[in-house]
Each structure stands twice: as structure tokens, then as C-alpha cells.
Amino acid sequence: MNQKVAEPKPAVNINDDYCSRCTICSSLCPYDAITQDRDNNKMVLDIEKCQVCGICYSACPAKAIDTIYYSSGSVLKYLDKVRPQYKSDTLVIMCKGSAPDFSEVGRLFGVKDFIPLSVPCVGRISEEVLLGVLVAGIKKINILACDEDYCRFHRGSPLTGRRTIALNRMLGQLGYGEEAITLKRNSLKVTVDKDLCIACGNCVYYCPYNAPTLTSAGGISFDLDACRGCGLCVALCPAFALDLENWERDRISDLIPQLLAEMKPPKILVFRCQWAVYPPLNGDMSPNIGTIELPCAGRVEALHVLEALQNGADGVMVVACSEDDCKQEKVSAKSEWVVTRIKEKLDQIGLGDKINFASVSPRYPGQVEEKVRQFRQSLEGAGADKGENK
Amino acid sequence: MIVTTLKPLDEILESISPYRKILIAGCDGCTQPPRGIREAKTLKQLLELAGQLKGKEFEFKVTSVVKQCDSVLTTSAIKPYVEDIEAVLSLACGAGPQTVAEFFPDLPVIPAQNSHFIGIDDREGGAMFDSCAACGDCILALTGGICPVTRCSKGLLSGACGGASNGKCELDPERDCAWELIYERLRRLGKLDLIRELTPPKDYSAKGWRVTP
Structure with missing residues (x-):
């Protein structure tokens, strides 16, 4: 039998048997992770450069790219399964990067009940899914993408925009009306309570995007076009004068005891960057x-x-992207410093x-589970040591 | 700014151990980052956690004063709590606790910070150093904006002493020779003639201990 130690299986893979060498994937990849081999014309994926945005997956005309996250088949299957829970035939597909809570998302689209589908970047959602759900009886698709210059993968939101226009044109010809799919854009940014600001300039120093400036009036002013919503200034403001839309301080504070009450010991609370780990569609399940x-x-x-x-x-665990993978300007390194x-x-x-x-x-895949397992072991080891000392 | 560091938590716990109801008073003033409401809240949480481990229960309140060295601001910020607390734990530089002591004669006050010096906040470089001794008689105009009183180990007014090697002080090889820095700076500014002036002894009485504005 095969005795080789299994190499870690990457989350994205190009299947050369199906590849037609059209190079669409390499032209769309925001990270130059896909190149064409000059000798044999094969498309080659450099997984270390890949940020797993899924744009190549959704765009490949030959379906030659596999991904283990949110593949079209698994998304359609999941929606089919959860649909009975919702009294609605409206689907809202939203990017985690820019989606406020569901009630606010509903308000943005003017719908009260809808089937929510939250994904890391809507750019990974292919025509196959969009048409597939219509075939399955969904009447209306709303897509909430990030503002184009806020898109963590740069090209996911613009691509979804073009995809929506093209599909709506075709669906219009089929009698679905011109607006079977509605696309809106949003981004989540810093909010300032000027009454609390003590004009210390901390945010000016820490912001990687030069969004805040101290004004002569002795307060802070943010250029919201520049803000990328990383939350570093919010986490470090000495006066609690800053907050972040959808990740408000109080909202997180409320969530902590709720989650812990439902968990079983040893309880490990993980604060996780949403770009470092893609959870399964039905959520993480460990008690x-x-x-x-x-x-x-x-x-x-x-x-x-x-x-x-x-x-x-x-x-308590803080799970971040590596410094090179950080979707923000090296904010994950700052986060490590904060944790230290x-x-x-x-x-x-x-x-x-x-x-x-x-x-x-x-x-x-599996990296985070391994890190959590190691941490749990060290916690249990430490607990056992203390027991022996007694 | 005034450079301070948080005291070891053990020491703080020891100092507050006679009290149960304690007001943690931050200061939004000169330190960077300011030891304001966030630091006060964080310290509260840490002390509560440490208290739990030691079976000691505290009742903390937190506030922050815009400037804890300001008698009016500090008095008005602390007054609402006075009836309810047994002590104040101050996150300000040394002037803060003394303001509390001065204006609340019956209220014990405990410092949570060690105050080191008035220094440059070199945020990129990280390390901060003593740059102003508040001597009361500033001579930076003569020394190219570099203070020999604080930055020369010997506090010489007419350097260099001749003991430096490779630009470092003979007393502390980690430390730049302030007079070499001054020389270099004056040379760049084309004002080397200033270094030939013999600076008379400083009038240290000007430092004083009390100023009425």
C-alpha cells in the first residue's frame, strides 16, 4: 500500500485533463498565482501565491479548476437543504467582507424574508450557481458585494458586477425581466464618536491607509474613502472613541458570554480573521x-x-493570516503584537x-483545526500539571 | 511626552490589597498611548482575573480624567465617586496621584505607573529616551536642538569631554555621545561657531520647585 506521508492537499487545484489553456484564470487571478508553462502550455498554479478567492474557479469555462470551498455543487446542495427553513424565494448572496447583519442586509434590498448565503468574496459564485438556483425555483437573487476598491481580492467585486450584467441580459431575453439579479455594493468602515475622542493621534499612527487626520479643532477626522475597515484603530483607540460597523465593541462583548454559555469545557474562544479560515457552509460544529x-x-x-x-x-485563540497573506496592509503582524x-x-x-x-x-484546509488541537493539548497539559502539584 | 510604564501587576495587587472599592483613574494626557479609559478598563479586568485566582474580591469603578495633573479636571472627575470608594488607583504620571492626594486629603491614592522621563516619542524606532530635564533654563538654541543636560551622561554644558569612542559615550556604549550629535548637527546647520562659545554654568535655581503663572 501507499506508505507515503500525505502531502497537505491544497484547496485549489487545476485539473489538466479538462484545461483548454484559455488562460482566463491567469488573466483574472489577482495574485499572479496562475501562469502558463512556456514549454507545454499547461496552466500552473502556485498555491503559495494563491489567496483562495475562488475567482479562477468561478470563471473557468472548462470547469477544470477544483476548489474544496463553496464549489457550485456544494452551494446548490446546501441551498436545497436549507430552503425549507425559510419562507422566501428570494436569495441573498453576500460577501462576508461587506455584509452587515441580516436584518440590515434585508433593509438594503427592501426584503424582509430571504435565504441568506454568506461567502468570502462573491467573486467565487459562478453562473452555474446563479442559474442553478433560478432553475430550482428561486425567483429573485440579490447580491451584496464589496465596494470595488474595498474588495479584499481586488477583482471579485468588479467581476461579479460584469457577471450580473451579462446574466441579466440573457435572463431578460428569456422573460425573467431585466432585474432577476440585483447587485448592490457596500463596505463596513470606522465610525467616530467625536465626544469621546481625546485627540491623542493613536489612530493616525496605526492606520495603514492614512484615513484619519487630527484636525486643528483638536478632534479626529476620517477619510472614509481611504478606510479599509481593518479595525486596528478601533482595537487600539485609548478612549473607545472609534468603532467598526458590524463589528461594534458592544456587539462582540454581547456575543462572548452567549457563545461561552453554549460551549462545553475545555472552552476555547477563537477570534478569527474571516480571510484566514473558510468555515463549512453549515458552520463550525465543535462543542x-x-x-x-x-x-x-x-x-x-x-x-x-x-x-x-x-x-x-x-x-483564547487569535487566528490571523500570515503577514504575507494579510488582506490588509500588514495588519495581521500588528495583531500579533497586540496579542503579545x-x-x-x-x-x-x-x-x-x-x-x-x-x-x-x-x-x-485543516490548518486551523490542527492549531486549535495543539492549543487545546497545551491547555489540558497545563491543567494536568497543576493538578499534580496540588 | 511623559514616558511611563505600567507597574508589575503583583506590586499593584499588593498595594491595593487593603481596599475593596477602588476607582481606577486613567489620564488622557501626555503619555503615548494615553493611559485613558481603555487602559483603565483593561487594568480592571486584569486585576479582577488576578483577584479571582487569589480569592480576593474587588469592586472597581473606572474613569478617565482629561488631565489628571489639573486640579479642576481631576476634582470634578473624582468627586462623583468619592462616597463610594476606598482608594484611587491612578494611571497617570507621578503628578496625577499627587493631584488626587492634594485635593482629596482623606482618600488613599496608589500609582499604577512608573514615570521615567520627559522624552521623544519615536514611534517607528520604538525605544524612547530622556530628552528634557525640565531644568528651567533652556539652552537648545545654542546646541542645535539637542539637549546635553539629559542626553550627555555627564550633563556637560561645554562638551565634548573627549571620552567618547566611535560616537558612543564612555560611560554607556549603548548611548550616543550627545556632544558629537550636537557637533554634527551644528555642522550641518552651518553654525559651528556656536560650539566655540563657552556656555556659562547653568542657573539651576531657575528650575525652581514652584511657578506661579
Whole structure:
């Protein structure tokens, strides 16, 4: 039998048997991860450059690209399964990067009931899915994409725009009306409470996008066009004067005890960058692990880590992208620094082992599970040591 | 700005141990980052966690004062809590706790910070150093904007002493020779003639201990 140690299986793969060498994938890839071999014309994917946006997958005319995340077949199957839960034949496909909570999404489209489908980048959703759900009886598709210059994968939102126009034209000819698919764009940005601002300039220093400036009036002013919603300034504002749409401080604070109450020990609360891990469509299922998805690990703040510990978490993990994979300007590195500083303080009171920072990528599935497993082991080991000492 | 660091949490716990109801008072003033409401809240959480481990229960309140060295601002910020607290734990530089002590004679106050110096906030470089001794008689105009009182180990007014090697101080090889920096800076500015002026002894009485504006 095959005794070889299994290589980690990448999340995206080009199947050369089906590839027609059209090079659409390489022309659309935002990261130059796909190139054509000059000798044999084969399309070659450099998985280390790939950020798993799924744009090549959704655009490949020959269906020669496989992805383990949100493939057309699995999305259609999932929607088929969950549809009876919803009293609606309207589907809303939204990008996690720009989707506020569902009630607000509904308000954006003027619908009360809808079937929600939340994905990391709508650019991965192919025509096959959009037409497939119409065939399955969905009457109306709404797509919420990021504003074009806010798209974490740069080309996902523009591509979805072109795809929507093209499909609507064809569907119009078939009698579906010109607006079977409606596309809206949104982005989630910093909010400022000027009454709380102490004009310290911390945000000016930390913002990678030069969005904030201190005004002569002694307050802060944000250029919201420049803000990319990473949340670093929010996490570091000494006066709690800043907040982030959809990831408000209070909202996260409310979520922490709720999640922990439902979990079983050892309870590990994971603050996770939503680009570092792509969860399965039906969510993460472990009873020991609670997950709070964040727009970027930069949004993690000491307050929430300590709240988790105060509310009974046995361990807190911050899961980020690596510095090179960070969808923001190297914010994940800053996040590690933030976590290190919290850990230094927790070390002083003997709780430093309860916090852990890990960087992972969705390009190799299972990475996060492995990191969580290691952390859990170290927590249980530490617990056992203490027991022996008694 | 005033450079401070948080005291070891053990030391803080020890100092607050006689009290149960404690107001943690941040300061939005001169430190960077300001030890404001966030730091106060974080310290509260850390002390609560540490208290739980040691079986000690605290009742913390948190606030932050715009400038804790300002008698009016501090008095008005702390007054609403006075009836309800046994002590104040101050996140300000040394002037903050003393303001509290001055204007609340019956209220114990505990510093949570060690104050180091008035320094440059070199955010990219990370390390900060003493750059102003508040000597009361500033001579930066003569020294190219580099203070020999703080940055020369010997505090010489007419350097260099001759002990430096490779631009580093003979007393501390980590430390740049301030007078070499001053020389270099004056040379760049074309004002080397200033270094030939013998600076008379400083009038340290000007530092004073009290100024009425």
C-alpha cells in the first residue's frame, strides 16, 4: 500500500485533463498565482501565491479548476437543504467582507424574508450557481458585494458586477425581466464618536491607509474613502472613541458570554480573521470551540480577550493570516503584537498560557483545526500539571 | 511626552490589597498611548482575573480624567465617586496621584505607573529616551536642538569631554555621545561657531520647585 506521508492537499487545484489553456484564470487571478508553462502550455498554479478567492474557479469555462470551498455543487446542495427553513424565494448572496447583519442586509434590498448565503468574496459564485438556483425555483437573487476598491481580492467585486450584467441580459431575453439579479455594493468602515475622542493621534499612527487626520479643532477626522475597515484603530483607540460597523465593541462583548454559555469545557474562544479560515457552509460544529469572525485580526482588542477569560473561557485563540497573506496592509503582524502585549500582562498573573496566536491560511484546509488541537493539548497539559502539584 | 510604564501587576495587587472599592483613574494626557479609559478598563479586568485566582474580591469603578495633573479636571472627575470608594488607583504620571492626594486629603491614592522621563516619542524606532530635564533654563538654541543636560551622561554644558569612542559615550556604549550629535548637527546647520562659545554654568535655581503663572 501507499506508505507515503500525505502531502497537505491544497484547496485549489487545476485539473489538466479538462484545461483548454484559455488562460482566463491567469488573466483574472489577482495574485499572479496562475501562469502558463512556456514549454507545454499547461496552466500552473502556485498555491503559495494563491489567496483562495475562488475567482479562477468561478470563471473557468472548462470547469477544470477544483476548489474544496463553496464549489457550485456544494452551494446548490446546501441551498436545497436549507430552503425549507425559510419562507422566501428570494436569495441573498453576500460577501462576508461587506455584509452587515441580516436584518440590515434585508433593509438594503427592501426584503424582509430571504435565504441568506454568506461567502468570502462573491467573486467565487459562478453562473452555474446563479442559474442553478433560478432553475430550482428561486425567483429573485440579490447580491451584496464589496465596494470595488474595498474588495479584499481586488477583482471579485468588479467581476461579479460584469457577471450580473451579462446574466441579466440573457435572463431578460428569456422573460425573467431585466432585474432577476440585483447587485448592490457596500463596505463596513470606522465610525467616530467625536465626544469621546481625546485627540491623542493613536489612530493616525496605526492606520495603514492614512484615513484619519487630527484636525486643528483638536478632534479626529476620517477619510472614509481611504478606510479599509481593518479595525486596528478601533482595537487600539485609548478612549473607545472609534468603532467598526458590524463589528461594534458592544456587539462582540454581547456575543462572548452567549457563545461561552453554549460551549462545553475545555472552552476555547477563537477570534478569527474571516480571510484566514473558510468555515463549512453549515458552520463550525465543535462543542468546545466558539468562533467570533472578525474582518481582520487587527480588530482583536484586549478588552474582548479579557472578557472571554472572565466569562469562563479556558483558552483564547487569535487566528490571523500570515503577514504575507494579510488582506490588509500588514495588519495581521500588528495583531500579533497586540496579542503579545496582552500575553505579557497575563503572564504576570499566571494566565499567559491561556492565550494563543496562530496564523493560518485557507489554502491548506485543516490548518486551523490542527492549531486549535495543539492549543487545546497545551491547555489540558497545563491543567494536568497543576493538578499534580496540588 | 511623559514616558511611563505600567507597574508589575503583583506590586499593584499588593498595594491595593487593603481596599475593596477602588476607582481606577486613567489620564488622557501626555503619555503615548494615553493611559485613558481603555487602559483603565483593561487594568480592571486584569486585576479582577488576578483577584479571582487569589480569592480576593474587588469592586472597581473606572474613569478617565482629561488631565489628571489639573486640579479642576481631576476634582470634578473624582468627586462623583468619592462616597463610594476606598482608594484611587491612578494611571497617570507621578503628578496625577499627587493631584488626587492634594485635593482629596482623606482618600488613599496608589500609582499604577512608573514615570521615567520627559522624552521623544519615536514611534517607528520604538525605544524612547530622556530628552528634557525640565531644568528651567533652556539652552537648545545654542546646541542645535539637542539637549546635553539629559542626553550627555555627564550633563556637560561645554562638551565634548573627549571620552567618547566611535560616537558612543564612555560611560554607556549603548548611548550616543550627545556632544558629537550636537557637533554634527551644528555642522550641518552651518553654525559651528556656536560650539566655540563657552556656555556659562547653568542657573539651576531657575528650575525652581514652584511657578506661579
